[in-house]
Amino acid sequence: MSEALVDEIEAINSIYGDNTLVQLQDAAHQENTYILTLPSPSDNLNDDAPSSSSSLRIQFSPAYPDKPPSILGTHSLGGHAKRGAAARELELFRAAVGDVFEPGQVCLFDAVERVKELLLSEADADAGVEADYNEEGVEIAPQKQEQEEEPPWxxxxxxxxxxxxxxxxxxxxxxxxxxxxxxxxxxxxxxxxxxxxxxxxxxxxxxxxxxxxxxxxxxxxxxxxxxxxxxxxxxxxxxxxxxxxxxxxxxxxxxxxxxxxxxxxxxxxxxAGLVAETGTGAGATRKKAHGK
Missing domain, CATH: 3.30.230.30 (Impact, N-terminal domain)
Structure with missing residues (x-):
């Protein structure tokens, strides 16, 4: 296991909670296969919210991070999941890894954050318009909910x-x-x-x-x-x-x-494009600043 991957596992588990990214202990699967439990966007908002109901199987090449990880599929589906939620998260995560991966740079943190942003956007779109009805039960013009200013982090x-x-x-x-x-x-x-x-x-x-x-x-x-x-x-x-x-x-x-x-x-x-790039290193957890 590369030093970059060791550091990435520590970072992911420090940020999102213990056992977010763990090695799969199953002789039937090839080595270097890990289970990533995607944090639910609702985890940001509610201390009592359940974690994501699905998890993904990810396999790392010995050459990682020079080569991207392989997203093998979903690993489990909990009882709180909506139909198709795991497949949707799998689709989003594969697309996110494709978008953020750069040879020589670990990519899981950026991919997880990208998926969280997309899931939050979808949730906001679903909740942003509320139907209203008159006394006869006929729907009237919907009104958008006001939202707090979202910092452009x-x-x-x-x-x-x-x-x-x-x-x-x-x-x-x-x-x-x-x-x-x-x-x-x-x-x-x-x-x-x-x-x-x-x-x-x-x-x-x-x-x-x-x-x-x-x-x-x-x-x-x-x-x-x-x-x-x-x-x-x-x-x-x-x-x-x-x-x-x-x-x-x-x-x-x-x-x-x-x-x-x-x-x-x-x-x-x-x-953020505020200063020029001065150098890169071997991995995201130990590298110098770089732009995308």
Missing amino acids: VLSDPVVELKSTFIARCAKVSSPAQAARYVQHLLSTDKRVRSATHNMTAWRIRGEGGASFQDCDDDGETAAGGRLLHLMQLMDLWDTMVVVTRWYGGQKLGPRRFALINQAARDAFVK
Whole structure:
């Protein structure tokens, strides 16, 4: 098993929960076959929501991540699944892997996030219009439900070291109030982020009339927010915010953690097209920033 795959398994299980990605213990199947339980989009919104009812069998070539994983099919279907849900998730995940895979870069995190976005979009489309009826029971003009402003996050690849996992999100913002709303939206709608060890933030905003605003929040990781803000200053980034989430892996990283926090943040900035690419590495969990 490659080091990149080991790190990816740790990252996936740190972010989405233990046993999200596990090796299939079945002699009838070829080795390097894993079971991925896709997190349900509703998991972001409700601590009591059930996890995805279907899981997928994935086989990794010894050459992974130079070669893409093979999506063999569904593995199981739980009692809460709607008819065709597992087949739909399988179809979406295969398409997502095809879209995000780049030789030399692990791809499961990006593929999972892509599927979650598509499933949420489909759920919003189903729930966004409510039928109304008059006293005679005749349907009248439907009304769209108002929705909260959805932050346009661009995510970094996971960075893993000693089982700690870091992911950065950046977004364009035009006011400190908007930046604060984006942070609140993230914490209120994603329980994995909300339950993470730290969510460090920084933002820099140019206001009208020559005014400017910049601020940061360590969220318990002393000096981390200030270092993120300094990184943004060095990159001359404006009208942008970043949130770096850390899931602690049980082993202290010392000062090395600040380099990993900045690495994740920079990767998000590069993916968002805010700074130029400076290099790539062997895998998403240890590579330098790159664009798509």
